[in-house]
Each structure stands twice: as structure tokens, then as C-alpha cells.
Amino acid sequence: MYSPFKPTAGKRPPVLVGRDDDLDAFRMAIEEGPGAPERLLFVTGARGIGKTVMLNALSDMVKERDWFVVNETASVGFTERIIGSLADRDSRTASYTLPSLSLESPLGSLGATLNLGKMQVSHDLAALDLRHAVGERLDRMDEDRQGVLITLDELGAESPMDEVRAFATAVQHLIREDRNVAVVFAGIPGMVNDVVNDRILTFLRRAERFHLQNVDLPDVWEAFEHTISDNGKSADYEVLNLLTEATHGYPFMIQLVGHQAWRASDRNGHPDAITLQDAQEGIEKARDRIGELVNGPAVDGLPPMAREYLLAMAIDDGPSNTGEIARRMHRDAKYASVYRSRLINEDFIKPTDRGFVDFRMPFMREYLRGHAAFYQLEESLADELRGSTGD
Ligand SMILES: Nc1ncnc2c1ncn2[C@@H]1O[C@H](COP(=O)(O)OP(=O)(O)OP(=O)(O)O)[C@@H](O)[C@H]1O
Ligand SMILES: [Mg+2]
Structure with missing residues (x-):
């Protein structure tokens, strides 16, 4: 018998451990109907904590109720892909482009700056397209019983913000119109905060959150x-x-x-x-x-200073004193605290006692100790390169 365990990103585990409360809350929101808070939801948490698996579990739950589900990741072109799925069109063949979504300009970034007005129009039209696509899909269903769930995974600093804004605008309208919809975003907490704090996306601040933690x-x-x-x-x-x-x-x-x-x-x-x-x-x-x-x-995805902060922590066997970390980094406490906040925000570390932090991700300390030489070498090479190009 092969191993029943699933050590692969996004793969459904044999037992979904410790998520019953979240699943129940979402189930109730689906049953209660439009307006229930968990129908606009952020699933956040550290890497590998089970965000994608949670999106899949929520999707399966509504599929059993004959809902229509679209699962996308927040990378360039996602609005168009969602519209394609809603309209049963295969967006991968790219046989058509919605006129309102073509943001390209022959002048490149210069053209884009000149065309800011056009971009605004384009954004409004994309939102409208999405709203219509969801609306039309629902019109073809028994909306008292069935709805549309859209999940958007890997939301973060690199997501195309123009599309996220268009998407959020559409969602806001659909919710206001009491359509039978649910929308679930997922991402690392710090990156999600960046998105939620966007000036245009204020309504997302009211969304519910499932902040996934380690399980008991x-x-x-x-x-x-x-x-x-x-x-x-x-x-x-x-x-x-x-x-x-x-x-x-x-x-x-x-x-x-x-x-x-x-x-x-x-x-x-x-x-x-x-x-x-x-x-x-x-x-x-x-x-x-x-x-x-x-x-x-x-760790590779972090800016060098944040990485250095973690390396300075890994010297300790337990929680680290934040003042001591700053000393190890040869920086003042204020400078170091910028990186401390960022690392706390992204669930790498957690404050323990006053003035102390510890790793949140298991085995991070061991990993960093094993790779410290590599990261330090990489740093000095980068320094040398910067020096030789005169930057
Ligand atoms: N509640 C759970 N119980 C048991 N195993 C789980 C649970 N949640 C996730 N897993 C397992 O953990 C692994 C990572 O899950 P998943 O890919 O959903 O994490 P993630 O938070 O989306 O990670 P990333 O930030 O890298 O996208 C998978 O192998 C999955 O099967
Ligand atoms: Mg994931």
C-alpha cells in the first residue's frame, strides 16, 4: 500500500486536521444567505499552514450544494480568466480578448503613463464585465438554492493591483445587490494587509478573516x-x-x-x-x-535585511532578545524593529515575552543554521557586485 499522506502544496490531506470551526462558520454563512459575514473572507497564515487546502475544502463544500465555483490565483490576467470560466469560455486558448481589458500600450510604460485616463476607464469596464459575468451565470442558475463562489489564491504584493481593484469593485456591487455569491481570498498575512490597506479597497477591511494557525x-x-x-x-x-x-x-x-x-x-x-x-x-x-x-x-523571498534578522536570531537556542539581535546586526534598535515588524506580520516570528521574539515556523532555526554560510556568502557577493557596478 502506498503512503496515504500528501506532502504536496495544495493537495487534500487524508484528514483535514483542526479546521472544523472555520468550516462550520463558512457553512453557516452559505446557509444564512447573502449578507452573512463569512461570504467575504480572507484566509491568511504562514506558508504551508494550509491556505490552499482550505480554499479547496470551502469549494468542495459549496459544490455539494450545486454552486458554481471558480478557483484562480491572483496573477496577471486573473480577471479575464475568471470571466472566461464564468462564461464557459476557455481563456487559455486566448481566442478572444475583452476589449475593455486590454491594457497594453505600444509605447510601453511611457504609453501607460500617458494613458492613465484610459486605464481608469479600463478598470471600470473590467469591473463591469466581471459583475455581468457573475450576474449572467447566476441568472442561468436557481439562485435561491445555488450560488457562485470565487476563490483567489496567493494574493500579495506582486498581484496586479489594477485587476485586484477591478475585482473588488465588482464583488462590492454584487454583495450590495444581494446576489448569491461568496468570495474568498488567500495569502500571507502581511501581503494581504498591503492589499486591504489600499486606498480604493477600503470595503475589504470589513471582510472576515480565518487566520490559520498550527493545529492542536x-x-x-x-x-x-x-x-x-x-x-x-x-x-x-x-x-x-x-x-x-x-x-x-x-x-x-x-x-x-x-x-x-x-x-x-x-x-x-x-x-x-x-x-x-x-x-x-x-x-x-x-x-x-x-x-x-x-x-x-x-527565506529566499525576503529582503536581505530581514534575512539577516532571522540569521541573527538563529544563533540563540530559544527566544531572542531584540536588543541583542540589533547588536548582532550592527544596527540601532529602531532600524532592526522595522524588520522585526515585517517578520511578525508575515508569520515568520512571534513576540514572546516583552522584548523577545521567537520563530513561528518550525525548523526555521535548524534550517538557517545549516544554511547560514550560504546566505552570508551570497550577501558578500552581492555587496561586491554592487561595488563593482558603482551603484
Ligand atoms: N488542516 C490540515 N491537516 C493536515 N494537513 C494539512 C492541513 N492543511 C494543509 N495540510 C497539508 O499541508 C501542506 C500545505 O498545504 P497548502 O499547500 O494548502 O498550504 P498553503 O498555506 O497554501 O502554503 P503556501 O503559502 O505555500 O501557498 C499540504 O501537503 C497539505 O496536504
Ligand atoms: Mg497555497
Whole structure:
């Protein structure tokens, strides 16, 4: 039997651990009808905490009620793709372009500046197109019973803001008109805040939030128990304890630990049990993989100073004193605190006691210690390059 665990971004886990309250709140909002608060929702949380999986779970819930669902990511062209899906057109073939959505200008960025007025018109038309596309879809359905859910994943600083504004404007109108719709955005908290604080998007500030956190260990234990026994292996109390503790309640780690322990048991010739040794081997592998899959990409996406802040923290075995971090960075406390806020905002770290911070993402400390030399080398190379180009 293959491993039932799903250590892959966005993949539905065998057991969705610890999300019942959120799912119930959304279910009630769907049942209550237009105007219920969770129908305009932000799902936020650290990388690998389960945002995409949550969007999928919410989508499945309404699909069971015969709703029409569009899942998109907030990258360039998403408004057009949503309209395409709503109208049953295949936007990938790009056989048509909505006239109102073509923002390109033959003059490039200069043209775009000259055409600001035209862009405004274009934005209004895009919003109108979206509103009509949703409206038309609903007109073809039994709107007392069925609705339209749109999910927009990976909202963030790099999302095309003109499209996000057009989309939000359309949503605002649809909600005001009491149409049977629900809209769920997902992203890293800090980036979502940037979007929500946009001058034009004030109505999004009133949206509900599910800020996903690590899940409780007893729930993780039970999920391991069920998943392992339902799929033809057994694991005793001690093994289940070990697996559970290794996850720190971090959803991605549940899948990685389960998967690697399962594989180790196959490798070690244990077709119907995960032994203590299998569990230990699996946990070891999972720790390596979490670094490559989650910590690495997350750290790489940060500005160099924020990275330095984390590296300065990783020297400690536990929570770090913020004054000491600033000293290690050779910066004053005020300068360092800018990066501290950003890292807290993006769920990398959390304040513990007064004047202390600690990592929020599990294994970040271990990952940084293992890669500190690499990042420092990269930094000095970058410095040298900047020096040689005279920037
Ligand atoms: N509640 C959960 N219980 C068990 N496993 C989960 C849960 N939520 C997510 N997972 C698992 O964690 C992994 C990451 O989930 P997902 O891709 O949804 O995270 P994400 O928050 O969207 O990450 P990113 O910020 O990188 O987009 C997947 O392997 C998924 O199966
Ligand atoms: Mg995701």
C-alpha cells in the first residue's frame, strides 16, 4: 500500500486536521444567505499552514450544494480568466480578448503613463464585465438554492493591483445587490494587509478573516492514528507520540512526517506496521525536506535585511532578545524593529515575552543554521557586485 499522506502544496490531506470551526462558520454563512459575514473572507497564515487546502475544502463544500465555483490565483490576467470560466469560455486558448481589458500600450510604460485616463476607464469596464459575468451565470442558475463562489489564491504584493481593484469593485456591487455569491481570498498575512490597506479597497477591511494557525497536537495524534490504521498499517502509542511531536502541529509537517515514516517502514520490510525505528528515520528525512520545501523558499523571498534578522536570531537556542539581535546586526534598535515588524506580520516570528521574539515556523532555526554560510556568502557577493557596478 502506498503512503496515504500528501506532502504536496495544495493537495487534500487524508484528514483535514483542526479546521472544523472555520468550516462550520463558512457553512453557516452559505446557509444564512447573502449578507452573512463569512461570504467575504480572507484566509491568511504562514506558508504551508494550509491556505490552499482550505480554499479547496470551502469549494468542495459549496459544490455539494450545486454552486458554481471558480478557483484562480491572483496573477496577471486573473480577471479575464475568471470571466472566461464564468462564461464557459476557455481563456487559455486566448481566442478572444475583452476589449475593455486590454491594457497594453505600444509605447510601453511611457504609453501607460500617458494613458492613465484610459486605464481608469479600463478598470471600470473590467469591473463591469466581471459583475455581468457573475450576474449572467447566476441568472442561468436557481439562485435561491445555488450560488457562485470565487476563490483567489496567493494574493500579495506582486498581484496586479489594477485587476485586484477591478475585482473588488465588482464583488462590492454584487454583495450590495444581494446576489448569491461568496468570495474568498488567500495569502500571507502581511501581503494581504498591503492589499486591504489600499486606498480604493477600503470595503475589504470589513471582510472576515480565518487566520490559520498550527493545529492542536491531540488532533494530530488522532489523524495519524486514523490515517495509518485505515490504510493497513499499525503504529503503537509511542510511535504515534513521536510522530505527533515531530510535527509541532504544523500542517505541512504532518504530511511530511507521515509520508516519510510510511516509506521508511516499507523500505525496512514492515508491510503492516510503522516501528519506532521507521518513525525516527522518517522524522529525520521530513526535517530535511521541510527545509527545502518551505523554509528555503520562504527565506529566499525576503529582503536581505530581514534575512539577516532571522540569521541573527538563529544563533540563540530559544527566544531572542531584540536588543541583542540589533547588536548582532550592527544596527540601532529602531532600524532592526522595522524588520522585526515585517517578520511578525508575515508569520515568520512571534513576540514572546516583552522584548523577545521567537520563530513561528518550525525548523526555521535548524534550517538557517545549516544554511547560514550560504546566505552570508551570497550577501558578500552581492555587496561586491554592487561595488563593482558603482551603484
Ligand atoms: N488542516 C490540515 N491537516 C493536515 N494537513 C494539512 C492541513 N492543511 C494543509 N495540510 C497539508 O499541508 C501542506 C500545505 O498545504 P497548502 O499547500 O494548502 O498550504 P498553503 O498555506 O497554501 O502554503 P503556501 O503559502 O505555500 O501557498 C499540504 O501537503 C497539505 O496536504
Ligand atoms: Mg497555497
